Amino acid sequence: MSSLGSTVLGMQPPARALRGLRVAAHIFTCGLVLISCSKAPTDPRDGYDLEDAAELQPSIVEALTAANAALALDGQFILRPSWEKSAASPGPQLVPVYLLRRRHRTSPVEKSLDGARKALEAFRSELAKTKVDPRYENCSDADPCAALIYQGSRFADLVRAVYEEFSAVDSAATESACGCVMLMEEDLKKFEVIVGPSIVSGAPNVPVTWFVVWYILHEVGHLAPSYRLQPSASWAELYHRTQSGLNEKQREEMRADAYAAAVLGKACFGSPQGVRDVVGSACLGLAIQGMQLFFYGLFDKTEEGLKRQYLNDGKAHPNTLMRLLAMNVVMTNGDKSAVRLLSDFVDNREALAARLVSSRFQTTP
Numbered sequence: 515m516s517s518l519g520s521t522v523l524g525m526q527p528p529a530r531a532l533r534g535l536r537v538a539a540h541i542f543t544c545g546l547v548l549i550s551c552s553k554a555p556t557d558p559r560d561g562y563d564l565e566d567a568a569e570l571q572p573s574i575v576e577a578l579t580a581a582n583a584a585l586a587l588d589g590q591f592i593l594r595p596s597w598e599k600s601a602a603s604p605g606p607q608l609v610p611v612y613l614l615r616r617r618h619r620t621s622p623v624e625k626s627l628d629g630a631r632k633a634l635e636a637f638r639s640e641l642a643k644t645k646v647d648p649r650y651e652n653c654s655d656a657d658p659c660a661a662l663i664y665q666g667s668r669f670a671d672l673v674r675a676v677y678e679e680f681s682a683v684d685s686a687a688t689e690s691a692c693g694c695v696m697l698m699e700e701d702l703k704k705f706e707v708i709v710g711p712s713i714v715s716g717a718p719n720v721p722v723t724w725f726v727v728w729y730i731l732h733e734v735g736h737l738a739p740s741y742r743l744q745p746s747a748s749w750a751e752l753y754h755r756t757q758s759g760l761n762e763k764q765r766e767e768m769r770a771d772a773y774a775a776a777v778l779g780k781a782c783f784g785s786p787q788g789v790r791d792v793v794g795s796a797c798l799g800l801a802i803q804g805m806q807l808f809f810y811g812l813f814d815k816t817e818e819g820l821k822r823q824y825l826n827d828g829k830a831h832p833n834t835l836m837r838l839l840a841m842n843v844v845m846t847n848g849d850k851s852a853v854r855l856l857s858d859f860v861d862n863r864e865a866l867a868a869r870l871v872s873s874r875f876q877t878t879p
Contacts, residue, residue: 556691556692557692558612558614558689558692558694558696559612559614563617564614564615564616564617564696565614565617566596566597566612566613567613567614567615567699567700568613569699570613570699570702571595571597571613573721573722573723573726574595574611574613574697574726576723577723577726577727577730578593578594578595578611578730579792580723580727580792580793580794580796581593581727581730581731581734581796583781583789583792583793584727584731584777584778584780584781585606585731585734585777586606586789587777587780587781587785588777588780589606590606590607590738591606591607591608591609591734591737591738592605592606592607592608592609593609593610593611593695593730593734594608594609594610595610595611595613596610596611596612596613596694597613607737609694609695609734609737610692610693611694611695611696611697611730612694612695612696612697613697613699614696614697614699615699615700616700631707637810637813641813644813646663647662647663649662650662650663654862654865655815655820655823655824655862655866656862656865656866656869658869660815660820661815661816661817662815663815685697685698685701685702685705685725685726685729686698686726686730686732687733688733688734688737690736693737695730695733695734697726697729697730702722702726705722705725706720706721706722706725709803709806720799720802720803720806721795723795724795724796724798724799725799725803727778727793727796727799728774728799728800731774731778732770732773732774733770734773734774734777735769735770735771735772735773735774736766736770738773741769741772741773741776742769743769743773743776743844745844745848746847746848748848749843749848752843752853752856752860753840753843755860755864756768756832756836756840756860760826760832763830764826764830764831764832767831767837768832768837768840771837771840771841771844772840772841772844774841775840775842775844776844776845778793778796778797778800778845779844779845779847781793781797782796782797782845783845800838800841801842803838804835804838804839804842808835811823811835817870820866821866821870823835824836824862824863824867825863825866825867833863835859836856836859836860836863839855839856840856842855842856843856
């Protein structure tokens with residue numbers, strides 16, 4: 515998703531996302547694919563046509579404070595904003611965090627944000643006048659009748675439009691040469707436009723800070739290659755099923771996910787009250803992000819929509835909703851409700867994949 519912000523319900527970021535940051539997006543490039551890093555820059559701004567951004571700095575500083583409170587429980591890493599200089603000192607590994615933007619992109623960025631807003635407005639307008647067809651309301655997502663659930667709706671096109679607006683978002687990445695994390699300001703803005711507005715009437719919008727904590731901890735997970743998740747017996751087999759069919763890079767993304775979830779879970783549920791006070795609402799960020807994105811995916815029951823929601827749609831990242839549900843299990847250390855949600859998703863995912871495979875071998879009479 516890079517990190518989580520890279521995808522929506524299994525839709526993976528296109529190759530155009532974060533042009534020039536391929537080194538950044540492939541953490542541990544030297545070790546994983548044996549590419550020489552002798553010429554890799556130690557400053558991520560060098561050679562990538564990037565410059566420092568400032569608008570979201572207050573939000574990033576708030577997120578770093580929360581993330582550092584969680585990381586301090588293990589004492590392995592400490593995060594520092596790149597715009598605040600500090601001398602090296604013994605102790606945890608210092609990880610600079612850069613807030614960057616692409617040079618000469620002001621107009622396209624505003625146009626992109628406007629496109630995202632319009633896509634969501636159209637979605638919400640359609641939501642107000644859509645009804646469930648009672649004949650198909652009991653269809654599961656793995657059933658062929660799922661596409662008929664919503665009567666007279668244009669949701670398939672509208673949800674696809676939201677996905678397309680989101681598909682270029684690549685909010686965070688890790689640069690192995692400098693051991694740092696990069697946050698892309700314009701992509702964080704776009705993410706906030708799509709996921710920030712509450713789907714619950716009267717509830718407050720979700721600040722980008724809550725999500726940035728997760729993105730940063732995920733990227734730090736890439737800098738901790740020795741970390742390995744040790745699931746308990748009650749959900750080890752289920753977690754193993756989420757790994758089925760994943761390539762090496764996708765497994766690395768889920769390993770970094772597990773690191774982030776374990777770190778924040780310890781801070782949210784197993785730490786002194788003072789730490790929980792600092793981490794604060796970031797503990798809710800994962801659940802809210804999952805609900806927001808799952809909500810949009812509910813309304814596209816076409817075959818293509820279900821593929822986006824349940825299956826892997828690229829080689830770079832695993833399915834996003836599965837990642838969110840798996841992280842929720844790790845964060846809560848196998849809470850029964852969290853395990854059930856992941857289990858239901860994996861069951862539907864496997865049933866849908868089997869149905870699609872079977873349909874390829876059926877011939878028309």
